[in-house]
Amino acid sequence: MHRYLFEHIDIPKENINIPDCTISQDEVEKYCATYDKKIESYGGLDFQLLGIGRTGHIGFNEPGSNVNSATRLIRLNSLTRLDAACDFNGLKNVPSLAITMGVETILNAKRIVLLGWGHKKAPIIKHTVEGEIEASIPASYLQTHPNATLVLDQEAACEITRFATPWRVMQCIWTEELKRKAIIWLSERVQKPILKLTDGDYNENGLSDLIAKGGSAYNLNIEMFNILQHTITGWPGGKPNADDSKRPERALPAKKRVIIFSPHPDDDVISMGGTFARLVEQGHEVNVAYQTSGNIAVSDEEVFKFCEVGMGIGDEKHALFDKIIKSLKQKKGSDTDIPEVRKMKSIIRQKESLASVRSIGLEDSNTHFLSMPFYETGEIKKKPIGERDINIVVDLIKKIKPHQIYAAGDLADPHGTHKVCLEAIFKALELLKKETFINDCYVWLYRGAWHEWGIYEIDMAVPMSPEQVLKKREAILFHQSQKDKVMFQGEDSREFWMRAEQRNKTTAELYNRLGMAEYEAIEAFKRYYF
Structure with missing residues (x-):
């Protein structure tokens, strides 16, 4: 207070x-x-x-x-x-x-x-x-x-x-988004694929005015089936030499410049590891930008382990390792780490990130560690977003001139870092509106380990095969400091790779129940218009 x-x-x-x-x-x-x-x-x-x-x-x-x-x-x-x-x-x-x-x-x-x-x-x-x-x-x-x-x-x-199912309690103005939400809800409620919904299903579940406006269940079903079908693509960067009028992304340019913004040094592979790998495999110029060091989420035990390894090798930095170990032994409760400990935690997360993205084919030169200043307090509580934070994002976007930006639209992380990082991106985009290249940039929002987009919100759905799911898991597991003892995992005790796989499988199952093709897993994105 x-x-x-x-x-x-x-x-x-x-x-x-x-x-x-x-x-x-x-x-x-x-x-x-x-x-x-x-x-x-x-x-x-x-x-x-x-x-x-x-x-x-x-x-x-x-x-x-x-x-x-x-x-x-x-x-x-x-x-x-x-x-x-x-x-x-x-x-x-x-x-x-x-x-x-x-x-x-x-x-x-x-x-x-x-x-x-x-x-x-x-x-x-x-x-x-x-x-x-x-x-x-x-x-x-x-x-x-x-x-x-x-x-x-x-x-x-x-x-x-009145927000979840407003058609049950009031007259609705049937926007495209609300229509989509209602038909998907109806399909789930009566447990039928969209193409099997009948006039009776609509009338008996409070959607009589929608069917009156749409003409018939047949017309509404076909329209909605096509909308959902067109969100699914195996070409997240656009499919070359193909009709892109019904696809989420443009066919041209065939090889796009891409920035994947990751609030912490593992959100990229946890949230969109399959899409990340697909973009690299399909020849796009992919860059990943880790917005924060993520050092606060590395346990003291992990640092202790790395210091002991360094000392065992016979490194000349014994005095530094000794200082770090002594500090950790004297640390009590929520004491702030000394700068050397915070630096060590940052390095651990950087090297894990490099190993992770190498496993999906990304060059080290395309990996950017932004270390935004708002995060570097050494405490859970961070500073408000500042001009320096925004300028760091602006400078990277201006340097790369991307055709695609992927950003974390998940505001449910336990300590609010995703929200601040997203705010920095949005403010940077506002400042860059006058730049000609930004008019050709699509912004896609992914969600993290805690929450997924509703099916009615999804604008692009990227399916994964069993082999691609395994490749994504392996990329996540390179983040060893976050594997067995996650500092801020919320009430879900599962490791992040487990959460991600289950979430992606659930999305695929929902699409399948609605009448779409059956996939092993799906990563979902919502387009942000600025």
């Missing part, structure tokens, strides 16, 4: 009333009662600004909290602690206990606004808005409040009925 709010406004320090979690446990009960009495002495709360946890907690009122609960000590849910792990440099450093304002105090506020961001909050937001009011989801108590508002981004709101 101090870092993100109080240090930036003119509030007197004596007016800040965050519960004090440094007091001893035998003082907590009295302290909490005094806290509530102080609120009452001011006539209660006029305005309450809330977040929401994936358990449905408001404040830290975890599942099971009573509607009449007051300020008190609570034990944090395991999911809440997991979500906080990035802020505490690992799960082991996250507190197990917290003091929270009670549900009753919150609900007594005259005005409540709850903020919710990101797709991970979507299921709990849906229950909060549309589910039963119950103690297992404390946020659902807000349904009883006379003046409560939820402010959500698109991803957090995506499972609420």
